[in-house]
Amino acid sequence: MGIAALASELLELATKLHRLIPPRPGETQKVEQLRERRFRELLKHAAAKSPFYQRRFAGLDLETCALSDLPVLTKAEMMANLDDVFTDRALKRVDLENFMADHANIGVYYQGKYAPCHTSGSQGQPAIVVQDKHAIFTSFAAQFARGNKIKRRFLPHIGRLVNPARMVVITQRPGFYPSSTFFNYFPRVARPYIEVQQLSVFDPPDEIARRLNEFQPTFITGYTSSLEYLAREEETGKLQLKAGGKLEQMNSMSEPLPEATAARLEKTFGVHVTNSYSMAECMALSCGCPVRRGSHLNTDLAILEVVDSEYRPVPPGTPGSKVLVTNLYNLVQPIIRYEIDDIVTMSPEPCGCGNALPLVASVAGRAKDQLWIEMDGRVRDLPIYVFLAALDGDPNIGEHQVLQTGLNAFRLCAAPQPGKTLSAEHIKSLVQDSLQAEGLGGVIDLEIEIVDRILPDNAGKVRRAKNLFGPPPSEIPPNAERVIA
Numbered sequence: 467m468g469i470a471a472l473a474s475e476l477l478e479l480a481t482k483l484h485r486l487i488p489p490r491p492g493e494t495q496k497v498e499q500l501r502e503r504r505f506r507e508l509l510k511h512a513a514a515k516s517p518f519y520q521r522r523f524a525g526l527d528l529e530t531c532a533l534s535d536l537p538v539l540t541k542a543e544m545m546a547n548l549d550d551v552f553t554d555r556a557l558k559r560v561d562l563e564n565f566m567a568d569h570a571n572i573g574v575y576y577q578g579k580y581a582p583c584h585t586s587g588s589q590g591q592p593a594i595v596v597q598d599k600h601a602i603f604t605s606f607a608a609q610f611a612r613g614n615k616i617k618r619r620f621l622p623h624i625g626r627l628v629n630p631a632r633m634v635v636i637t638q639r640p641g642f643y644p645s646s647t648f649f650n651y652f653p654r655v656a657r658p659y660i661e662v663q664q665l666s667v668f669d670p671p672d673e674i675a676r677r678l679n680e681f682q683p684t685f686i687t688g689y690t691s692s693l694e695y696l697a698r699e700e701e702t703g704k705l706q707l708k709a710g711g712k713l714e715q716m717n718s719m720s721e722p723l724p725e726a727t728a729a730r731l732e733k734t735f736g737v738h739v740t741n742s743y744s745m746a747e748c749m750a751l752s753c754g755c756p757v758r759r760g761s762h763l764n765t766d767l768a769i770l771e772v773v774d775s776e777y778r779p780v781p782p783g784t785p786g787s788k789v790l791v792t793n794l795y796n797l798v799q800p801i802i803r804y805e806i807d808d809i810v811t812m813s814p815e816p817c818g819c820g821n822a823l824p825l826v827a828s829v830a831g832r833a834k835d836q837l838w839i840e841m842d843g844r845v846r847d848l849p850i851y852v853f854l855a856a857l858d859g860d861p862n863i864g865e866h867q868v869l870q871t872g873l874n875a876f877r878l879c880a881a882p883q884p885g886k887t888l889s890a891e892h893i894k895s896l897v898q899d900s901l902q903a904e905g906l907g908g909v910i911d912l913e914i915e916i917v918d919r920i921l922p923d924n925a926g927k928v929r930r931a932k933n934l935f936g937p938p939p940s941e942i943p944p945n946a947e948r949v950i951a
């Protein structure tokens with residue numbers, strides 16, 4: 467890369483970082499104006515350059531229409547029309563698939579300007595998402611201006627940074643999957659300031675421990691299950707990160723972060739754990755609050771609508787059935803009211819940290835992994851906390867997974883912490899007590915399986931709750947409708 471290109475990247479990054487300093491209370495009007503301007507630009511760009519959106523938006527006044535006037539976009543529709551969705555006619559799905567099939571292309575911009583990735587398909591068919599270089603820079607800048615404590619050194623003058631931060635990402639081996647994209651395309655201009663090491667949960671445990679002990683990272687980002695794995699290694703003394711005194715923050719992504727897990731990680735490592743909620747289609751959707759729990763929505767970069775099963779808005783404090791995501795910063799593949807079946811609850815209160823951006827209080831995982839039971843002829847959601855509350859009673863449990871295997875039938879897999887043993891009978895009695903306390907005694911057929919390890923799926927993630935049985939029958943009361951995928 468030439469000096470001029472590097473200088474222009476540096477300028478773009480520094481400008482973006484500066485603009486992304488979190489608004490304080492009273493400064494939100496500016497953010498709203500910015501969002502409105504970017505929203506109109508996105509609509510006009512999509513209608514002008516994407517044949518798919520040109521057809522969809524025919525007859526709409528894009529200067530004045532409301533967000534709710536626009537049709538919802540499903541993943542199936544997007545993928546069936548992908549070539550037409552792109553705003554650059556040079557982009558073709560088949561070429562992108564060929565490009566991503568060759569691992570030598572990891573970290574290479576396609577046609578010099580596009581970063582493609584694909585989702586794992588563990589939630590149905592895989593989606594392909596193409597971001598342009600500006601979108602990658604925006605995601606990166608948002609993370610560092612809003613998500614990490616590093617901002618106090620990184621801002622306002624990027625060049626003043628003297629001690630480079632060391633960041634570890636522990637997910638899976640580099641590939642074209644979304645969480646890798648961020649690191650594959652880590653802006654070159656930022657590399658002198660932030661040293662990155664990428665580890666995989668599939669690496670040998672001894673190698674992970676050796677590399678981490680040597681590197682002594684300032685930040686660790688990973689799937690919740692990967693961070694839990696590190697906590698167990700730290701507890702046995704194999705990892706020495708707390709003693710090293712360099713670690714400042716951990717960030718969990720891609721999987722929900724239960725409160726008990728966050729508390730355990732914080733106790734083990736002595737640092738704050740943030741959780742960010744984002745997806746391939748909108749990587750800069752939110753940034754984990756660096757002080758409190760939850761994740762701040764980047765409302766100048768994206769719009770998140772929390773809705774019920776009929777697409778009606780759901781107020782803060784109430785869990786929705788799904789969300790509709792609009793990405794305001796990636797113009798090459800417009801994502802407008804894109805439907806994702808995440809159960810999201812927005813906080814009804816502003817966050818105590820002083821950042822005025824709205825707070826995502828919780829993300830309860832994908833609706834199709836919701837557990838459910840039939841009781842007195844009615845279908846009801848079964849919240850995973852009835853199991854989690856029981857598991858707190860056994861300090862020897864390392865990892866767990868709850869599977870719905872049939873109608874009112876569940877299997878709880880539990881793995882002990884290193885050097886400890888578990889009793890299936892003991893765990894079963896703890897869970898039975900918890901179920902009894904919830905008024906579910908005798909309703910559930912429960913099987914306990916003691917395993918060595920809960921294996922991640924082929925995307926490297928561990929799902930705490932997995933529904934192997936399927937959604938409930940179609941004749942269900944309205945309060946349970948949201949479990950249908």
Ligand SMILES: [Zn+2]
Nearest residue numbers: 755817819821
């Ligand atoms: Zn906050």
